[in-house]
Amino acid sequence: MEEKDDNYYIEKVIAGQTSYFSYVVEKYQDVVFSIALKVLKNREDAEEMAQESFVKAFKSLHTFQRKAKFSTWLYRITYNTCISETRKKKQYFASTDEVQISDEVEEMNFDGIPAENREKYIKAALAKLQEDEYTLVLLYYFEDQSVEDISKVTGLSGSNVKVKLYRARKKLYVILNEMLKEDVYSIL
Known part of the structure; x- marks a missing residue:
């Protein structure tokens, strides 16, 4: 069909x-x-x-x-x-259980993360992002939305979306590195 x-x-x-x-x-x-x-x-x-x-x-x-x-x-x-x-309402409770991790996210280069644990690490790292950073990452990497489309969704300028995406990627990198270091130290 x-x-x-x-x-x-x-x-x-x-x-x-x-x-x-x-x-x-x-x-x-x-x-x-x-x-x-x-x-x-x-x-x-x-x-x-x-x-x-x-x-x-x-x-x-x-x-x-x-x-x-x-x-x-x-x-x-x-x-x-x-x-x-x-x-x-001002309530806070975080969960990333509903995000589907796909191969398209590979362009963010998660090569250092073992494939069998990749989804677990990515979800845990995403959960640590602020809601605006999470939304940008979700729309750009998981929903293949363009910067222009994200700008329309969030009301941010295109350049602001790019800057915030860059910062969110950097933050994800730091979070993932810390998580991996903690796991390596706990194994040793």
């Missing part, structure tokens, strides 16, 4: 065939939840805000202008919904 692009399903939903929105939810639910979880740091709140993000997207679908990718537009809704929720 041929997979259609997002615009096909969006047009169907706008035309009144609302059941097609389930495709959008299924395709993006993991990333939307992961962004919400990192920003809100609470699983229940993240589930609620992820659902709220999809409801907002569904209700506003007719306003989607296709100037950016649909995923960028949806992630922006998610990010803003979660930031608004954070302003209402």
Whole structure:
């Protein structure tokens, strides 16, 4: 079966065939939840805000202008919904269980980390990033979003996104090095 692009399903939903929105939810639910979880740091709140993000997207679908990718537009809704929720509540609880580590992240060069432990180390290191750093890394490396798209999601300038991504990569490198040193010392 041929997979259609997002615009096909969006047009169907706008035309009144609302059941097609389930495709959008299924395709993006993991990333939307992961962004919400990192920003809100609470699983229940993240589930609620992820659902709220999809409801907002569904209700506003007719306003989607296709100037950016649909995923960028949806992630922006998610990010803003979660930031608004954070302003209402100040709770902190970190988890990176929902992030899927893939081979595409290899470009960050994790060669020094044994392959069998790579996912564990990366998730642990990601959990130590601040929410804005985590969101940038997630969108850029795990969701293949461009700097321009991330800029639209976060409201940061393109150059600011690049600087923050650079700093987040540096921080990940330091965190991973420390984790590896601790493991080597504990073995000795």
